[in-house]
Amino acid sequence: MAGENSVMSAQDDKIHVDRVEKRYQVGDRQILALRETSLQVKEGEFICLVGPTGCGKTTLLNMIAGLESVTSGKIVVSGKEVHKPGRDRGVVFQQYALFPWLTVRKNVEFALSMRGIKGIERSEMASEFLSLVNLKAFENALPKQLSGGMKQRVALARAYAAQPDVLLMDEPFGALDADTKSQLQEDLLSSWRQLRTTVIFITHDVEEAVFLAQRVIVMAANPGRVTAEVKVDLPILRDHSVRFSSELLHYKNDIWNRLHSQRVEDGLI
Numbered sequence: 658m659a660g661e662n663s664v665m666s667a668q669d670d671k672i673h674v675d676r677v678e679k680r681y682q683v684g685d686r687q688i689l690a691l692r693e694t695s696l697q698v699k700e701g702e703f704i705c706l707v708g709p710t711g712c713g714k715t716t717l718l719n720m721i722a723g724l725e726s727v728t729s730g731k732i733v734v735s736g737k738e739v740h741k742p743g744r745d746r747g748v749v750f751q752q753y754a755l756f757p758w759l760t761v762r763k764n765v766e767f768a769l770s771m772r773g774i775k776g777i778e779r780s781e782m783a784s785e786f787l788s789l790v791n792l793k794a795f796e797n798a799l800p801k802q803l804s805g806g807m808k809q810r811v812a813l814a815r816a817y818a819a820q821p822d823v824l825l826m827d828e829p830f831g832a833l834d835a836d837t838k839s840q841l842q843e844d845l846l847s848s849w850r851q852l853r854t855t856v857i858f859i860t861h862d863v864e865e866a867v868f869l870a871q872r873v874i875v876m877a878a879n880p881g882r883v884t885a886e887v888k889v890d891l892p893i894l895r896d897h898s899v900r901f902s903s904e905l906l907h908y909k910n911d912i913w914n915r916l917h918s919q920r921v922e923d924g925l926i
């Protein structure tokens with residue numbers, strides 16, 4: 658792995674993906690979805706995974722979530738080997754997995770109930786998380802009355818309310834228009850600065866990856882693998898001005914070039 662930031666001590670790691678491989682059997686064919694892959698993520702770090710379709714981003718995320726098993730190697734989160742899903746790891750998908758029969762507030766309160774929080778405390782905490790994603794005014798609406806961006810905000814509030822140690826996000830803003838997407842990116846960063854959850858975020862959008870991440874993991878397909886890590890040294894406070902800065906453009910071009918040269922090297926173009 659061409660890692661600029663791969664020297665990290667094991668005790669700093671919140672997530673340690675250790676020589677993990679994933680194979681799927683499809684009929685009499687074996688698919689190597691992820692070739693031996695290692696990755697370390699520090700507590701409170703925000704990393705993005707980028708790469709072409711089929712490079713194993715979702716597979717890797719699902720294995721960290723415990724939704725998929727590893728074929729070999731191991732994944733350790735907070736010092737414990739992952740064998741199944743757990744409340745320490747929250748997942749946010751592209752499709753907002755909300756309960757359609759519950760109001761916005763009840764959707765968020767549900768996550769708090771799962772943590773055993775009841776009564777006034779639950780109600781107050783739900784209000785805080787709804788304010789965090791700017792949805793207080795819509796707390797009594799049902800999901801079907803909301804736009805895509807608003808539904809995704811509810812999904813975020815619910816994920817935050819579950820207070821996972823690790824937030825795993827699979828293209829959560831992929832289906833949104835550009836304006837809503839930028840707003841949600843800025844909101845996500847501002848919530849992350851407050852909550853300091855460890856985040857792994859998948860995206861196809863290189864600009865989104867650079868804007869959000871402290872480190873971008875670049876992947877390639879056939880077989881799925883990590884080909885580079887790029888440390889993003891942009892200010893921790895990233896607003897609109899950072900989005901159009903020459904520094905961001907520099908990182909964006911660097912990652913584009915890496916993705917492009919990998920495709921050339923793999924004989925795909």
Ligand SMILES: Nc1ncnc2c1ncn2[C@@H]1O[C@H](COP(=O)(O)OP(=O)(O)OP(=O)(O)O)[C@@H](O)[C@H]1O
Pocket residue numbers: 681682683688689690708709710711712713714715716717881
């Ligand atoms: N359940 C499955 N059974 C068989 N093959 C699978 C399964 N899930 C994923 N794959 C294969 O594993 C490889 C990696 O898939 P994965 O969905 O992880 O890629 P991805 O990088 O997330 O792609 P995309 O960007 O299109 O979402 C692909 O070749 C895919 O076809």
